[in-house]
Amino acid sequence: MPSTCWPGSIVPEARATYPDSYYAASLAEGGGYGPLAGNRRVDVAVIGGGFTGVASALELVERGYTVALIEAQRIGWGASGRNGGQVTGSLSGEAGLKKHLRDVPGGDPAAFVWDLRWRGQRIIEQRVARYGIACDLKHGHLQAAWKPGHVAALKADLDAARERGMGDQVRWVERDALRELLDTPLYHGALRNDANLHLHPLNLVRGQARAAASQGAAIFEATRVLDIEHGATPRVVTDGGVITADNVVLAGGAYHRLGRPELTGKLFPAALGIVATAPLGELAGQINPEDLAVYDTRFVLDYYRLTADRRLLFGGGANYSGRESSDIAAYLRPRLEATFPALAGVDIDYQWQGMAGIVPNRMPMLGRLADNVYYAQGYSGHGIATSHIVARVLAEAIHGQATTFDAFAGLEHGRVPFGERFGNTLLALGMTWYRLLETIR
Ligand SMILES: Cc1cc2nc3c(=O)[nH]c(=O)nc-3n(C[C@H](O)[C@H](O)[C@H](O)COP(=O)(O)OP(=O)(O)OC[C@H]3O[C@@H](n4cnc5c(N)ncnc54)[C@H](O)[C@@H]3O)c2cc1C
Numbered sequence: 001m002p003s004t005c006w007p008g009s010i011v012p013e014a015r016a017t018y019p020d021s022y023y024a025a026s027l028a029e030g031g032g033y034g035p036l037a038g039n040r041r042v043d044v045a046v047i048g049g050g051f052t053g054v055a056s057a058l059e060l061v062e063r064g065y066t067v068a069l070i071e072a073q074r075i076g077w078g079a080s081g082r083n084g085g086q087v088t089g090s091l092s093g094e095a096g097l098k099k100h101l102r103d104v105p106g107g108d109p110a111a112f113v114w115d116l117r118w119r120g121q122r123i124i125e126q127r128v129a130r131y132g133i134a135c136d137l138k139h140g141h142l143q144a145a146w147k148p149g150h151v152a153a154l155k156a157d158l159d160a161a162r163e164r165g166m167g168d169q170v171r172w173v174e175r176d177a178l179r180e181l182l183d184t185p186l187y188h189g190a191l192r193n194d195a196n197l198h199l200h201p202l203n204l205v206r207g208q209a210r211a212a213a214s215q216g217a218a219i220f221e222a223t224r225v226l227d228i229e230h231g232a233t234p235r236v237v238t239d240g241g242v243i244t245a246d247n248v249v250l251a252g253g254a255y256h257r258l259g260r261p262e263l264t265g266k267l268f269p270a271a272l273g274i275v276a277t278a279p280l281g282e283l284a285g286q287i288n289p290e291d292l293a294v295y296d297t298r299f300v301l302d303y304y305r306l307t308a309d310r311r312l313l314f315g316g317g318a319n320y321s322g323r324e325s326s327d328i329a330a331y332l333r334p335r336l337e338a339t340f341p342a343l344a345g346v347d348i349d350y351q352w353q354g355m356a357g358i359v360p361n362r363m364p365m366l367g368r369l370a371d372n373v374y375y376a377q378g379y380s381g382h383g384i385a386t387s388h389i390v391a392r393v394l395a396e397a398i399h400g401q402a403t404t405f406d407a408f409a410g411l412e413h414g415r416v417p418f419g420e421r422f423g424n425t426l427l428a429l430g431m432t433w434y435r436l437l438e439t440i441r
Helices: 051-062 094-100 109-131 148-163 175-181 201-214 282-287 328-339 383-398 403-409 419-440
Strands: 040-047 067-070 138-144 170-173 190-198 218-220 225-229 235-238 241-250 268-277 293-296 302-306 312-319 348-358 365-370 373-377
Touching: 040 051, 051 067, 051 201, 051 241, 051 373, 051 383, 067 201, 067 235, 067 241, 094 109, 109 190, 109 201, 109 383, 138 175, 148 170, 148 190, 170 175, 175 190, 190 293, 201 218, 241 383, 268 328, 302 328, 312 328, 328 348, 365 383, 365 403, 373 383, 383 403
Parallel strands: 040 067, 040 241, 067 218, 138 293, 241 373
Antiparallel strands: 138 190, 170 190, 225 235, 235 241, 268 312, 268 348, 293 302, 302 312, 365 373
């Protein structure tokens, strides 16, 4: 091992590698972190180096805790470093949250959820500015009506945003005017929101890890957590040593199998795929002149945006079987070309997929496996903003202010019977049902 490669330090080459994606090919900075070798004692051990884990680690070191962050592969290797990069004010399961959240700060669940909706953008913007994170952050998003029948719901959202004082950031774009913003025949109008962001997620998560490390967080890549042994000071057992802590945060997303049997049958991995075209040059300005991120109003939607080097990054559909699909480009090319006929035959340079954690009722899952072992997962495909909100809520709870955490922890997340074996099949059936409903909406 070279002398610079002590556990927790930045090293030129980390052992594990990223999947072959546009994001991995455009890292803002190189380096990685060595694996754990030996035992450690910290205030908080965080398992999982995605947004939930990394943002939690950063929140905690900022509050003065000693933190060890343990990642089986590399920082951002999971969904956080593979996603569409769209940071939108949409919490998954929002209707359920308004209905079922109890004892929220301020006492009004609707107002609380509305504020929460926008907290993630603020956290990310402040963090990017504070730590100088190069992640191609831009403003501007369109939620585009797939059918005429979808317009009313978008306009209701617009009215709600105006009523709550966001009038200068949102507006309705009529179908004809939309052709000026997107060179596509597909939509029936769109809700434009300039508070929403889009960015390079892998660089964002790695930038936050660097910020946490610079404040003393010990980060271990290529270190798999095998077990959490509960007790007054829980022990996080890894393949490289044991970390003993006062508190543990489990943030393994859709990629972990820890916390059994409590978490069994409650969260299901769905494989989501993305492609990135070759750089489009001037065509990029033709199809999306204001560089907006876009998704449509379907339950299982398409989403896309331009990258900093003017590729179209396009994602859509989902494989709810819990397994990855074989040829993402073959599946997405017809959807991409139907969206932008000008891109017919375009070269696709990258295709990849990642696992998002789907919760049947769509509400984020926060809770405790023991008094001092917290978990957070299950953002159902809307996780960039949500994970940053959740990380703050987790850190506040560990710091002694648990009201918001407890409100989330009180939500009921039913266990799917035989979920471990058949949960994904049931999920796929449920999604088919929703798609059917959509044909008559
Ligand atoms: C293709 C795709 C597109 C998406 N697009 C968007 C989008 O545009 N906007 C949006 O808001 N959301 C999007 N999402 C969802 C979003 O990416 C996720 O909700 C979010 O990144 C989840 O973050 P996380 O930290 O909880 O999990 P992850 O990022 O998956 O991180 C979990 C980490 O835990 C590690 N881990 C697991 N088990 C262990 C173990 N035993 N020991 C150590 N480490 C372990 C994994 O290696 C992984 O790195 C998308 C998801 C996918 C897959």
